[in-house]
Amino acid sequence: MDDSLFGSRDKRGQWTPHKRPSRAPLFVWPAQPKKFFVWMFGFPGYLWPWNTLLMGISVVTWVYLTPAMDTMRELSSGWAAILLRNATLAILVYGGLHTLLYIYRRQGTNFKYNSKWPDTDNSVFLFRSQTADNAFRTMCSGVPVWTAYELLAWWAYSNGHITQVNIQEHPIYLVALILVAPAWSSLHFYLIHRLIHIGPLYHIIHKVHHNSVNPGPWSGLSMHTFEHIIYFSGVLFYFVVPSHPMNVMFFLMLQALQPALGHLGFHKVVAGRDNHLDYDNYYHYLHHRYFEVNYTDTLIPFDEWFGTSHDGSPEADEAMYKRMKAKKFKRGGSKT
Template structure:
């Protein structure tokens, strides 16, 4: 595929897609049913390919790779360790597939790569000075462990009847509907958590670890401080409060764990053939890593647009961002001068 047909490279080699970042049409007025249906069911929209794939993985794991609820009525090291190993294996396969093709084999070179540079291998900001090693240590050591802890608690609650849940036989429509809205809930939760950890003190001591990845790769997606992992995976607490089925909770956890990989590839497309490629839909989040204070969420719920932090990659958006930053910095200087006076 010819990347020049889809975007341009500047003099420094940075590639920008021609197609601008868009938010989902679900909340646009006037409401356009045909546009919304096409977004929900069309390729590259709400369901296909990623959300449906994560749902199928979640269902499969629940059916065939999860101990019985009877087993999980009591905390035992054996089944909890099994969950950790299973989760680590899933991450290794999913994140590793993107990393293997794009960064180890470099199967498409820098074609469709936003930043022409490769991950840092001599950078004091990272453990062992290696971006990839640092990212993997945090992803497995903290990410998989905290994810597993939330999961083990959730199954223990379900198994002992401590949280409300519904049966598939009695409420199949409700369970499917719940599956459909989980990605939307995830966006709202992620936006709120993400804005919280950009508060200066939390950013300095927590979120800056993730933002060391100014040139992110797949493993950057789950490279977070343990406090950030605690907040990030806390979305599953929804199922501790609202009646649902364990399949809903499993899908939620799988979505939390798997979706950061394509969102941090650093590539706009993963080329699969001469005329075919998988869109990663990660340009919006790449802009967040580049500019820090834009695109806190993904856009299914247009929270960034509503709160003035949306950047679609255009010159106009860049100018709006610069104007916002200048106004903010001017206010900070004024406050500092007032304090000195």
């Protein structure tokens, strides 16, 4: 499949899609019911395929791969089994995507935003390798922190510290909680993301994630341990709001596995001569490229509201440089 049909590559090797990122039809006025319906139920859309796939993984994991709640009241061998299960899921998702796109390079640099491959001799990274660094941080920090929050939730449910809602009695309420989970994830991520971009916090914590200027799947959860702690803290929402363990499972799967898709480094995954899987992560790729734009996704248009949105166009470049220039001028003026 020829990527020039969908975008163009400049002299620096940066591929830009013809179709610019745009906000989801949630906060649009006047309302566009038809467009909203297509976005909600179409393919690709809000439900299909990715959120539905993650929900499927959550159901299977909860039913077949999670110990019974009555065994989670106290420390037991089941806790170690959950860590092993989560590590296996991470290897399958992150490692599988990396193997397909970066080891076998099944589609070369077709649809790759940056034509270069991850660094293999760069002192910024542990072991001087971006891939080794990213995988190590994901498996040795990200997965344990993810598991710790999950275990805390199961312990709290089993000991009655969280109000558990019965599925049979309140199915509509619980489905609604599932549907708003991505929106809560987006809001929570925006708030913590802006926080850790503040001077000292950025250099101490978030810079670890931004070392991967040219991200790949393993970059998604490659973070400082403290960032993992605040990133996964969004699940504490369910400690306050009455819910079912399935709501917790789905939210944690969103946060744990979706970053692999959001950091693919590719606009499309080619599945055949005329077939492809579309996961447009260009909006977030621009955040890795320019740092001070696109702090969240396009589900809730916080970046548009606060003037930090960038859609990859020359006009967005100009607006960004003007904003940065004004920011530098303001800093300089405050010293006099």
